[in-house]
Amino acid sequence: MQAVHIALQAACVCTQAKVAFTHLRPMLIRTTVQAQYRAISCAAVNLPIPRPPTSTRFQQAGPSIVNFAHYLKNRAGTLASMSTECTAASATTTAVTTAMSAGAACVDPGSISYLSQSDAASVDQLLMGPQLGFSVEQLMELAGLGVAAALAAEWGPQVVVSEPTSAAASSPAATAPAPAGTRRRRVLVLAGPGNNGGDGLVAARHLHHFGYEVKVCYPKPTDKPLYNGLVKQISSLGIPLLPWSALSPAPLAAQADVVVDALFGFSFSGQPRAPFDEIIRALLPSARPPPIVSVDVPSGWHVEGGDSELPPGGALQPDMLVSLTAPKLCARYFKGAHHYLGGRFVPPPLAQRFQLRLPPYPGAAMCVRIGGAEAGSAEQAAVSAAAEARRIADMRISYERGGLEEAAFSGRDPRDVFDEWFRAAVEGKVCEEPNAISLASCDSGGRPSVRVVLLKGYDRRGFVFYTNYSSRKGEELGNGWAAFSIYWEKLQRQIRVEGVVEKVPEAESTAYFHSRPRGSQVGAWVSEQSQPCRDRAELEARNAALQERFSDPSQPVPKPPHWGGFLIRPTSIEFWQGRPSRLHDRIRFRRNSPDDSDPWVMERLQP
Incomplete structure (x- = not known):
């Protein structure tokens, strides 16, 4: 008790x-x-x-x-x-x-000191000199602990999920299973070869003890006793040490909930070399990474000029910056939501010598919030909102994957080209569902609507997907016309299809229905798609009743009369390939009717 x-x-x-x-x-x-x-x-x-x-x-x-x-x-x-x-x-x-x-x-950022690159180096030298007597091991331990504490202050160790999971409990690195309805938050630590990377390795160890599911990518290990010891410490906890090649095939957002950027610190200069250049590209806004926590200096930024000299979209934009000892001048360019100070070890003589104005740490805290877009006055919030709007406007990539030449399309059936492109997307593992299409339809008044559905087949007739005939899209598709687009970012390709829509034969719908998982078959009976619902409990109660009704696995679940497939018979198929300077290639095939007796006409469209 x-x-x-x-x-x-x-x-x-x-x-x-x-x-x-x-x-x-x-x-x-x-x-x-x-x-x-x-x-x-x-x-x-x-x-x-x-x-x-x-x-x-x-x-x-x-x-x-x-x-x-x-x-x-x-x-x-x-x-x-x-x-x-x-x-x-x-x-x-x-x-x-x-x-x-x-x-x-929460401290006013304007009331604290910012260090230049040379001053930051001098501070470190004095801390480890004979007068102050710190060791690099001590400073690294306190810095890494500050990073872990700052991350934990904004993103707790558990994530609420819709269904309980046992993955965390079965992980060899788990300290304790997550409560039912939650899972452990996944943190990926990207550690560089220097002291900044050492701070990241220390943070990884503490985050593990805090209850996070931690993985570490340490591409260029430093063969020194200090770093070898840090690697042994995290390895003894069962924290996976992964090569970048194991992470690069998939977006980081699919592999982690938070990324710790501990690649380069204030002493770094020049251009990142492989594989760090590729790692930084995976952290750029265009790659849509998960929230990023940068240690002291965002990797790739100039320690004083920040990202001011980098091209738009060419610099990572962390959600959190954890300045160590004192903020560096680059922190003035930080536009993220959370700015913290860590490294609680500055003695008064050092603060006096460099005239450091630093905030007090509350209680026994190992970090203190300085500011960020989520702190401060309404005026600061407005400035931050404007900065975020500019950041969104700057989100772009340069398309460099190739181009489209008429000679490669001339005389071909566009459905064969679609098949070729789709197979390339599947083989290239561009995403988990390369068959996801954005389907557009209109009501009788011409008001459009769009949603993502899964393409379930294509052949000489056209393109097939399945849905509830009584849903909004089912009713709108009754108007006879539809269009869809499919975009594969990794290939920098898009396909647009327009055409006449009709229901597939009932026998075809029934055959596909019975190929689906039994739970999905029952789900087709449960949902009155697009109709208002009181709450989730209403659906779950109906599902439980229907699961009981169809509980005998020897008896097939009948296909609901309101469920089936649609076929889009194309009258226009356009192939788009991104190119530099927004001079994209567009090759369109069109015909007046969906009948094969009507020949296709190929033409190039202006971007």
Whole structure:
């Protein structure tokens, strides 16, 4: 019962933070909700914890909350090893961690110092000199811990999922299985060959102990005792060490929830070499990476000029920057949501010598929030929003994969070209579902709608997909015309198809229906597609009833009369290949009717 008591005290800490915020809310212009919690005691309790405001009154209230939170965290840690009567003790640690975040101050970025490249090097030399006596191992350990703490402050170790998963529990690197309905957040640490990479290796170890599912890519290991020891430490925890070749075939967003960019630090200059150049390209906005946490300096940025000299879209844009010791001048160009300071080791003599103005760290925290797009006044928020809009406008890539020549298409049937391109997309593993098409239709008033469906076949007749005939698209397709496009970014190719639409024969729909998984067959009976639904429980109740009705596996599930296939008989097929300077190649085949007696006409369209 001690664990329950401690857990309830932790709930009080969260409540104190919430109350302090509520009283100060009229003083604030903008707020954000930090997190929600599960299971403060044996029952699930949700407590929204606000992001700490910049108010001095809140900063004064914060330390008392933080100190009590640390006391409870230590007590809960002891009880967690003694008691198995409930999960309250471990839940307490999670709740208290966020309570500490609630007590941390958000600092005005304009009130702190920024270091040049030469000053940053001098600071490191003095820290490790005879007067201050730090070792590189100490500084790296504290820096990596600060990075891990900052990441944990914004992205917790668990992700809520729609269905429970046992993957985390079965992982050899798992410290504990995730609660039902959650999974462990996946963090990929990209470590470079220098001290910045060492900080990343330390952060990986701490993140593992925090409960994350961690993987490390360390392409160019440094053969020195310090780095060899760091590798042994993470290997002993079962953290996978992967070559870049194992990660490069698929987008990083499919492999990680957060990426730690620990490739290059403030001493780096020049152009990245292989494989780091390819890794940085995978982190560019055009590659749509997951949230990026950059350590001290975003890789590829100039330590002082930031990304100002890089071409639009040619620099990674981290969501979080964790400055170490003190922010570098490049941090002024940071446009992401979260800017933190880590490396809690600056002694007063060093701060005085370089006239460093640094924020105080609250309580026992190993990081402090400096700012970012999600902190500050309404004016700052507006500036950040404008910067984000510019960032979106700058999202572009240069198309360099080739071009289309008329000679390669002349005299061919466009359906054969479609088959050739589709096979190339499948063999190239451009995505998980290369058959996903954006299908457009119109209602009787000419109002268009579009949605993604899966192409399920193509032949000389045209292109086949299946759906609910009573859905919105099913009714709109009854008008007789449709169009779809399919885009394969990895190949920088697009195909557009327009044509007459009709239902496939009933026997064909029935045959395909019975080739589907039995659960999908039942699902066709469950969903009244496009109709309003009270809540998910209504669907789940109907599904349970129909699963019971069709529970005998020896009896086939009949095809619903409202479900079947559509065939688009093409009258226009266009092949698009991206080219530099937006001078894209477009080759279109068109005919007046979908009948094979009507010949195809090939033409080039202007981009």
